[in-house]
Each structure stands twice: as structure tokens, then as C-alpha cells.
Amino acid sequence: MEVGVKEPVDNVVSRPVNVPADRVIDFDIYRDVPEELDFHQSWRQLMDTVPYPLMWTPHNGGHWVAFKASVSDIVMSDSERFSNHTVLVPKETAGEAYRLIPLSLDPPEHRPFRNLLNDNLGPKPLKPVEDTIVDLTVSLIEGFRPKGRCNFVHEFAEQLPVRIFMQIVDLPVADLPKLKHLADQFTRPDGSLTYPEVAQLFREYLDPVIKARRGAGGQDMLSRMINGQVGGRELSDLEAQNICIQVLVGGLDTVVNMLGFTFSYLAKDHDLRQAIAADPSRIDDALLEFFRRFPVVSSAREVRGDIDFEGVNLKAGDMVMAPTIVVAIDDEMNDNPLDFQLNRPARKHSTFGKGSHTCPGAHLARMEMKIVLREWFARIPEFRIAGDEPLRYTNGIVGSVKPFVLEWDI
Numbered sequence: 001m002e003v004g005v006k007e008p009v010d011n012v013v014s015r016p017v018n019v020p021a022d023r024v025i026d027f028d029i030y031r032d033v034p035e036e037l038d039f040h041q042s043w044r045q046l047m048d049t050v051p052y053p054l055m056w057t058p059h060n061g062g063h064w065v066a067f068k069a070s071v072s073d074i075v076m077s078d079s080e081r082f083s084n085h086t087v088l089v090p091k092e093t094a095g096e097a098y099r100l101i102p103l104s105l106d107p108p109e110h111r112p113f114r115n116l117l118n119d120n121l122g123p124k125p126l127k128p129v130e131d132t133i134v135d136l137t138v139s140l141i142e143g144f145r146p147k148g149r150c151n152f153v154h155e156f157a158e159q160l161p162v163r164i165f166m167q168i169v170d171l172p173v174a175d176l177p178k179l180k181h182l183a184d185q186f187t188r189p190d191g192s193l194t195y196p197e198v199a200q201l202f203r204e205y206l207d208p209v210i211k212a213r214r215g216a217g218g219q220d221m222l223s224r225m226i227n228g229q230v231g232g233r234e235l236s237d238l239e240a241q242n243i244c245i246q247v248l249v250g251g252l253d254t255v256v257n258m259l260g261f262t263f264s265y266l267a268k269d270h271d272l273r274q275a276i277a278a279d280p281s282r283i284d285d286a287l288l289e290f291f292r293r294f295p296v297v298s299s300a301r302e303v304r305g306d307i308d309f310e311g312v313n314l315k316a317g318d319m320v321m322a323p324t325i326v327v328a329i330d331d332e333m334n335d336n337p338l339d340f341q342l343n344r345p346a347r348k349h350s351t352f353g354k355g356s357h358t359c360p361g362a363h364l365a366r367m368e369m370k371i372v373l374r375e376w377f378a379r380i381p382e383f384r385i386a387g388d389e390p391l392r393y394t395n396g397i398v399g400s401v402k403p404f405v406l407e408w409d410i
């Protein structure tokens with residue numbers, strides 16, 4: 001690997017013969033959301049303007065994008081036609097640099113690795129972490145509450161889930177900035193590192209950790225996974241690295257951004273704040289609607305063999321992006337989908353994915369979000385966004401709200 005040589009984040013290619021001219025769209029998943037739109041509105045605008053639910057973009061190596069719930073869900077879950085071999089674009093750089101386990105594995109190879117994760121992320125193994133989450137949540141909130149303001153993203157959202165996570169995997173909090181930076185380059189690369197550099201830095205960091213924890217009897221999540229069995233054998237060093245990178249990326253970025261979307265919305269919805277403050281048991285309903293209304297992940301699949309799909313011919317090796325975002329905000333799934341409805345009678349979404357790769361971290365994510373809402377509303381029931389600047393958003397494999405300041409009366 002040539003360290004220091006920057007790879008362009010984008011990689012624009014010309015239209016291949018299997019792509020009809022009217023299927024082309026100028027869409028770059030790593031481009032910032034236009035200033036006048038919010039993240040989900042910008043996706044909805046695309047859905048409303050594209051002529052077909054499956055379009056092709058020349059950006060990031062050239063790939064298809066689903067703009068309709070039913071198409072995205074099929075691509076995500078139909079492993080007969082769409083492989084998990086590569087789940088990131090550009091395929092040749094990002095996709096090839098990360099062989100994530102278990103995300104890049106197809107059935108039946110996927111299952112034993114997935115079992116390792118399920119064994120460690122269910123309600124039972126996570127029960128002991130609950131008190132830690134409460135303590136950390138309270139101490140972070142109490143740290144800034146008397147000041148009447150905080151940079152919500154920097155001082156809270158980026159702190160809580162990642163510190164909890166470092167505890168679960170028993171890694172030092174001092175390593176957090178380094179790991180968070182690497183995780184961000186993975187989901188929203190800024191061009192400061194090439195994809196192989198990011199993968200290599202992850203491996204260099206994890207290699208001694210894995211070696212030290214092999215057979216050492218540790219009970220943290222990484223130790224239990226590293227020392228787990230797949231199909232009656234031990235994990236190789238490379239497999240152990242790839243499963244650890246996957247868990248770090250999954251655990252370090254998603255909840256941070258879900259918190260950003262949730263609190264930036266709460267700050268603008270007076271009635272919702274009042275409803276929760278008056279009756280904290282409404283937090284359960286609010287959570288269901290937050291997870292429906294604010295999906296953030298846009299992952300992709302690789303076409304296995306030439307197929308006709310959605311009126312076009314897909315070639316073996318073509319990449320198809322299946323954003324979870326378009327599922328929840330499609331009228332076919334939810335009435336008035338961009339409305340936040342606490343009392344929504346039914347909800348359909350794929351915020352945690354669809355099919356065999358559906359997120360194993362969903363229980364942890366729900367647990368963290370519930371504790372945060374409960375402890376926050378018990379201490380700061382009324383708050384607003386400081387200043388007049390509109391919120392700004394970043395697209396990427398995981399969408400995010402750019403840092404914003406909340407303030408409240410003291």
C-alpha cells in the first residue's frame with residue numbers, strides 16, 4: 001500500500017451499454033445535501049423526480065440506485081440474485097478494501113459468523129451494560145445542563161454510544177478519536193485517507209488486540225467473538241480482524257447519527273416535546289416513530305449473474321444501492337411518510353435492514369436511545385436549536401446531521 005497517495009472519493013465512469021440513456025441520474029452518495037433541503041426531504045425529492053424506480057449513476061464507479069421501497073427491499077434481501085460480496089461503492093476501491101464479516105458474506109457462509117454476533121448483542125448479554133449507559137448518559141447531561149447549551153453532536157451524540165461501545169469491547173477511551181476518525185472515513189470518506197489506508201490502519205490497530213485476547217479468557221465482546229467457533233473451528237486472524245472492523249463501524253457511527261436526527265427534530269416539535277415531558281411512557285411510541293422516520297443507511301449489493309430486473313438488464317458484477325431511507329418515506333409503505341406521527345397506527349420501514357443481514361445491533365441501539373430520551377427529558381424537557389442557521393446534512397453510507405447547538409433556559 002502506498003501511504004499518503006490520495007484516492008479521489010469519487011470515480012466517474014461512462015455509461016455502459018446495458019444502461020439506457022434515460023436511466024442516468026447525477027447522484028453522488030458522498031456529496032453534501034443541498035443547503036435548502038433536509039436529508040430525508042432530499043431523498044424524497046429524488047424519489048418524486050426520477051422517471052424509474054431503478055436509476056444508474058456514473059459516480060463512484062457507476063452503480064444502480066433504488067428509489068422505491070419495494071425495489072430497495074428486494075435488492076437488500078434477495079441473496080439469490082444480489083450478493084453481499086461487495087456492499088460499498090466505489091466497488092473497486094471501497095468495496096474491495098473492506099471484506100467485512102459478516103456483512104460481505106452470503107448464505108450459508110454468513111450464518112455461523114452471524115451467530116457469533118447474535119450471541120453477544122442480544123438482551124441477555126447486554127443487560128449488565130444498562131446501568132453503565134444510564135450513568136454515562138446522566139453524567140454527560142449534567143456536565144452541560146447548568147450552562148444552558150451544548151453542541152449536541154460533539155458533546156453528547158458523539159460521546160455516549162461510542163464510549164458505551166468502547167466499554168463493551170473493552171478498548172481504551174483514549175483510542176476513541178482515532179477509531180471514530182477511521183469509522184467516519186469508511187461511511188463518509190473525506191479523501192484524507194485512501195480506502196486501503198483506512199482498512200490497513202484498522203488492521204494495524206486490531207492485530208495486537210486480537211493476538212493478546214486469543215485464549216486469554218476475557219469476557220468482553222471482542223474476546224468472546226475472537227475466541228468463538230465457526231463451523232467447529234477457530235476464526236483465522238484475518239476473519240477476526242474483519243468481524244472486529246465490522247462491529248466497530250456498526251457500533252461507532254449509526255447511533256451517533258440517529259441521535260442527531262432525533263434531537264434536531266425534537267428541538268423543532270414543541271407538541272412532541274410536551275407530550276413526552278407530560279407522559280414519559282410515550283417515549284416507547286416516539287422511539288418507534290423516530291426509527292421509522294429517520295433511516296440513515298445506504299448499503300449496496302453486487303449482481304450475481306445477468307438478470308432482467310425492473311425493466312433493465314443488470315450485468316453480473318453491477319452494483320445496486322438499496323437505501324433504507326427510501327423504504328420508510330415511500331407513500332406505499334406509510335401514509336404521509338414525512339410527517340412525524342406519534343400515534344401512527346402502523347409503521348413499515350427497513351431502518352435496520354431487510355433479510356438475513358438485518359442489524360444485530362438493533363437491541364443495543366433501542367436500549368441506548370430509550371435511556372437517552374428518558375434521562376434527557378427528566379432533566380431538560382424544553383430546548384431549542386440555538387441561532388438562525390439552518391441545519392446542514394451529509395449524505396454517505398450513513399447519513400448525518402452536521403453539528404448543531406441546543407440551548408435551554410436555566
Ligand code: HEM
Nearest residue numbers: 102103250251254255258297299351352353357359361365
Ligand atoms: C440506530 C442504529 C443502527 C442502525 C440504523 C443500523 C442499521 C443497519 C442496517 C441497515 C444494516 C444492514 C446493512 C445491509 O444489509 O447491507 C445493519 C447491519 C449491521 N449492523 Fe447495524 N445499525 C445500527 C446500530 C448498530 C450497532 C449499535 C451495532 C453494533 C454493536 C451494529 C452492528 C451491525 C452489524 C455487525 C451489521 C451486519 C450484520 C450482518 O451482516 O449480518 N449496528 N445495521
